[in-house]
Amino acid sequence: MRRRFGSQNGLRVLDEGRQVVHGLLPEYVFGPVDSRRYGKSLGVNPFPLGEKICSFNCPYCECGWTNKHWVGKHNEILWPSLVTLLDEIESRLKKAREQGEQIDAITFAGNGEPTLYPEFGELIEGTLALRKKWVPAARVIVLTNASELHRTDIREALLKVDETCMKLDAVSPEVVRAINKPHSSLSMDSLISLMQAFPSPVIQTMFVHGPSDNTGEKEIALWIAALIRIHPVRVDLYSIDRAAPDPRVSRVPAETLQAIADRVRREVGVPVLFINSSYGQKKPVKGVGVTGRVLRGGFLRWVCGLRIRGIESEALRLSTHKNELPGEE
Template identity: 40%
Template sequence: MSTVIYSAPIFGPVHSRRLGVSLGINLLPADGKVCTFDCIYCECGYNGQHRPKLKVQTREAVRESLEERLIEMKANGPFPDVLTFAGNGEPTANPYFPEIIDDTLALRDKYFPDAKVSVLSNSTFIRKPEVFAALNKVDNNILKLDTVDIDYIRKVDRPVGHYDLDEIIEGLKAFKGNLIIQTMFMKGKTDGGEDVDNTSDKYVLPWLEVMKEVSPRQVMIYTIDRETPDHFLMKASHEELDRIAALVKKAGIPVSVSY
């Protein structure tokens, strides 16, 4: 069972399929997972497996750790392509997120001005004005929308607490194109035997219509790459991902595929 927990505020760099040489930034507790989703495909496992005892990372801890690592990378390499907010759950859940974004942009400009700053978010806090403003500052505002079928979202992404799909979509539109949509396509079944194939037109065509409305500057489609908490999930095939990508491209939206 997948149990990747990042113990430090700064981790990596790792090679990202979508972003290149990526230095990771974890804003959540070092001993567990904090997320407004409990996805059955999350590399960090289920929320209930990793209840943290520690608090979220502080602004000061992140800034100091990040600067120390950037100084080291400046001296010894490798040079990062991107500084990526990811880690043990939803980064925008950290109450210091807006301030940490400002610090990160300043450090990026000081040490690696050619690097991009990316945030991987599940979109659940984008209606908070301070989160919305912070996301608008970064180079790659990467927001998740796996489908526009609420039953599928409840089965696979499993939101914790209130989740209003229409509200999320309106929040995505509010970025006026200054966002990247990230969508997971997969096949197989849940551990309980429910089908999770979202590669068919039943799911793809309504999702595509919303992509046209949101008009992101890019769509990233991808499939499972790491161990998952549910054991019977399967990768979408190259052919299935290519078919979906062709539909996105035909709609006039730039698209990337990670197999």
């Protein structure tokens, strides 16, 4: 029997003062939190409270172990209604406007794989309408493992958002089984083909040491080859930022992430962002921005002059953020 993981309210404050997800989130909509990638971000958690529903079961996941390992549509549990979710989103957006609080993004993440929500397309449509009404400058972002990308309704919904960030931690079957523990129906080669066919994805990769290590030369070479096939608009690299459900999982040093980032830049030719952390270190590793200035707190390291809407101007302030979205680490 697996031990209980995380805090009771789904959040934890790290030594450096950042509030991060650590366990199941108790709300459908949370924040806005300070995301190291997306600025002030309102998080959407479209899952029954107290459940983690995902097609993966990653040993590093900040929400803990998956208790419903699913793919496809499932209606045998009580999902939050579409009306409930949209009402919650609108309430938070309205409150933010009334209080003069900035919102840079609305991000779908939460306690599992958000595209498993049965009315995901309608949820995206409704959110886009609310964005237009309350925060027209905000971006709508989905963090996904791409396991539902074969479905036409999911692809159509994801094509409407501003950024779809897809997980690709490994490629070889044995390492994928160790680091993601995907549902038995999933094939990584098929997922990579679907990512390749999707316009302008962002790829995010978690690197870890331990039984699920994905930093070996063979695995990195396969991963690089997959990135060349997919040709994403950006690659985000990171390692664990807090204790993992599997205590054998450990973080990858910043120097290793930097070497991997440099290799992606050379061999794939796309912008790379790696998110550094001070977890497991006595002192944060300092990060150098594209202008050569040292980032406060040392949480970000930027490679090959990344420039997307608003993101370079954010570089010097993101390292001071105190909260974190699920999937961000």
